[in-house]
Amino acid sequence: MLLIYCPYCEEERSELEFRQAGDAHIARPTNITELTDEEFEAFFFLRDNVKGLTYERWRHLNGCGRFFNAARDTVSDKFVTTYKAGLPKPDISTLRPATEATVETYEATESNAK
Amino acid sequence: MADLIGADLATRTLPLSGFHGGSGAASLSAAAPATRLSLRAKPDAVAALSLALGLSLPTRPKTSASSHGRHALWLGPDEWLVIDENGADMMGAVASSGTLHSATDISHRNTAVIVKGRGAEVAINGGCPQDLSLGIFPVGACSRTVLGKAEVVLFRTAEDTFRVECWRSFAPYVSGLLNEAAEDAGN
Numbered sequence A: 001m002l003l004i005y006c007p008y009c010e011e012e013r014s015e016l017e018f019r020q021a022g023d024a025h026i027a028r029p030t031n032i033t034e035l036t037d038e039e040f041e042a043f044f045f046l047r048d049n050v051k052g053l054t055y056e057r058w059r060h061l062n063g064c065g066r067f068f069n070a071a072r073d074t075v076s077d078k079f080v081t082t083y084k085a086g087l088p089k090p091d092i093s094t095l096r097p098a099t100e101a102t103v104e105t106y107e108a109t110e111s112n113a114k
Numbered sequence B: 001m002a003d004l005i006g007a008d009l010a011t012r013t014l015p016l017s018g019f020h021g022g023s024g025a026a027s028l029s030a031a032a033p034a035t036r037l038s039l040r041a042k043p044d045a046v047a048a049l050s051l052a053l054g055l056s057l058p059t060r061p062k063t064s065a066s067s068h069g070r071h072a073l074w075l076g077p078d079e080w081l082v083i084d085e086n087g088a089d090m091m092g093a094v095a096s097s098g099t100l101h102s103a104t105d106i107s108h109r110n111t112a113v114i115v116k117g118r119g120a121e122v123a124i125n126g127g128c129p130q131d132l133s134l135g136i137f138p139v140g141a142c143s144r145t146v147l148g149k150a151e152v153v154l155f156r157t158a159e160d161t162f163r164v165e166c167w168r169s170f171a172p173y174v175s176g177l178l179n180e181a182a183e184d185a186g187n
């Protein structure tokens, strides 16, 4: 079972209490009525779908109910860190454990996934 | 319309009326009717709302406050479940607080199962992934969480007793799942 640290509940909880809620740090345009269709498409639909480190919104749905952000590795499913909504992207280079090698496969890390 | 005078009034049926179950390790019973509030407010309203309710609304995760059969359970940074076992009118109390807040009477949306016994933790863990050991989830701790596919609010009222609040339409599922798990907890 994956454990996710909720920055509002201040403890790790089971993944069963959470829902993923799309990419984080997507700035809503302030001039949305003036956008072209292409610009709106880019803002509303187009996502990077990166392999590796990604920033996502999560919601502690069956818990405190709060949305927060998470930096997560899409290959290993490992959560690098979570932080409250509204805070800037954390500097991941200072957070990543130095001992951890780059993850190549899900299977390689399944045993220590948290 | 005059015909309606003297007509039988509808009687409210409790979703788990008369329910008893469980095992020697963890007994299950339906909680008595209570009034309940879903209360939401910003930090600047907490003091006045606390005064109006006669207890200190908790502001730390997983904590509660109790006074004379009334319990305020922290659900989120701006959200509480307030339960009054004496059926008091809490909507009136918070309305007179003079603060900006949201209060919804959910007395009849929720019902509760009391799980009691040395196997109470094991019975609830049959469907709930939280760590319920005394050090992590002490007496007075509370949390919204899941029990199988249903959302519940757990409230530990004694070392061996939990109140499991659920929406009334989930009561047959929640009580059934707890009953199975309570039997397993006895083994």
Ligand SMILES: [Zn+2]
Residues within 6 Å of the ligand: A006, A007, A008, A009, A010, A060, A063, A064, A065, A066
């Ligand atoms: Zn939370």
